[in-house]
Amino acid sequence: MKDSEFLESDFIHLNQVTKNYKDPASNIKFQALRGIDLTISQGSITAIIGPSGAGKSTLLNILGGMTFPSTGSVTVDNMLLNDLDDHGLDTYRRNVVGFLWQLPERNLLPNLTALENITFSMEVSGYPRQERITRAKELLKSVGLGNRMNHKLGQLSGGEAQRASLSVALANKPKVLLADEPTGELDSETTMEIIDYLKQLNADLGLTIVVVTHDNRFERLTHQSYNILDGSIAGLRRSRSKLDSTDWRTAEREEVAVVDQFGKVRIPSHLRQKYHFGRYIRFIEDTESGRVYIEGVEHEL
Ligand SMILES: Nc1ncnc2c1ncn2[C@@H]1O[C@H](COP(=O)(O)OP(=O)(O)O)[C@@H](O)[C@H]1O
Numbered sequence: 532m533k534d535s536e537f538l539e540s541d542f543i544h545l546n547q548v549t550k551n552y553k554d555p556a557s558n559i560k561f562q563a564l565r566g567i568d569l570t571i572s573q574g575s576i577t578a579i580i581g582p583s584g585a586g587k588s589t590l591l592n593i594l595g596g597m598t599f600p601s602t603g604s605v606t607v608d609n610m611l612l613n614d615l616d617d618h619g620l621d622t623y624r625r626n627v628v629g630f631l632w633q634l635p636e637r638n639l640l641p642n643l644t645a646l647e648n649i650t651f652s653m654e655v656s657g658y659p660r661q662e663r664i665t666r667a668k669e670l671l672k673s674v675g676l677g678n679r680m681n682h683k684l685g686q687l688s689g690g691e692a693q694r695a696s697l698s699v700a701l702a703n704k705p706k707v708l709l710a711d712e713p714t715g716e717l718d719s720e721t722t723m724e725i726i727d728y729l730k731q732l733n734a735d736l737g738l739t740i741v742v743v744t745h746d747n748r749f750e751r752l753t754h755q756s757y758n759i760l761d762g763s764i765a766g767l768r769r770s771r772s773k774l775d776s777t778d779w780r781t782a783e784r785e786e787v788a789v790v791d792q793f794g795k796v797r798i799p800s801h802l803r804q805k806y807h808f809g810r811y812i813r814f815i816e817d818t819e820s821g822r823v824y825i826e827g828v829e830h831e832l
Pocket residue numbers: 552553554561563581582583584585586587588589590
């Protein structure tokens with residue numbers, strides 16, 4: 532597939548997604564997601580970055596067909612998830628998405644070896660035995676675990692366990708990998724190692740990857756990163772060259788902010804600091820170019 536085809540496709544699309552939870556003790560309704568709009572191209576890596584409690588896991592669970600939004604629509608690969616029945620959701624979770632969770636014990640069954648974890652997952656999906664074994668070995672080798680195939684969870688280091696988890700997530704050839712804080716338990720070096728594997732999978736297989744995390748480092752390591760705060764998308768940074776970038780660390784990025792229904796815009800904190808924006812900013816219209824600039828107001832009003 533050519534890059535231009537990637538760019539044209541709205542592979543994943545969320546339109547005004549909300550999610551309400553009811554606090555069982557007080558019975559008070561709490562809005563965890565407040566109208567999320569999101570578009571993700573096929574073959575991209577997207578990070579959704581925000582602090583704890585922002586609604587990241589809720590969003591990922593909705594994308595994974597684990598829970599329904601309260602309102603709004605979710606489309607993945609031309610399927611409207613809202614419309615899927617139990618059988619449709621089962622098939623979707625098994626064949627379209629793969630999950631990578633923060634905790635290895637959520638990804639791997641502790642009594643099975645790394646190899647068995649993958650073959651088990653493929654068996655559930657009905658792959659023939661020989662294909663299961665061949666694929667499991669290939670997957671483990673591709674993440675550098677060729678010599679750890681017969682190890683169980685307890686015999687793997689944190690990084691190894693997460694690489695084995697990645698193989699399990701890919702066992703059924705998903706179109707989308709959904710990762711929830713995949714490096715939350717890992718040290719810096721191992722985190723970068725996992726990120727490198729994710730990038731490699733994305734490049735080699737054209738796998739679409741969505742990572743939710745509180746780790747800002749993902750911002751410069753992905754095609755686009757959304758900022759989520761209090762259940763709303765506050766802004767988006769993306770590589771200008773989109774999927775053409777060869778090195779996203781150095782790719783030129785544009786900063787896109789969301790204008791909410793009241794006209795409020797959040798200025799990213801690094802820009803506020805860099806340009807010394809205080810409590811007030813001034814708008815400067817350039818009618819000739821059709822642009823509006825902003826600058827800080829030096830003195831308090
Ligand atoms: N099952 C649930 N029932 C009630 N409240 C929930 C439930 N899951 C999440 N929440 C609340 O929704 C908010 C967002 O949670 P979550 O999506 O887990 O955020 P994050 O992953 O960004 O930390 C939090 O305030 C959390 O307490």
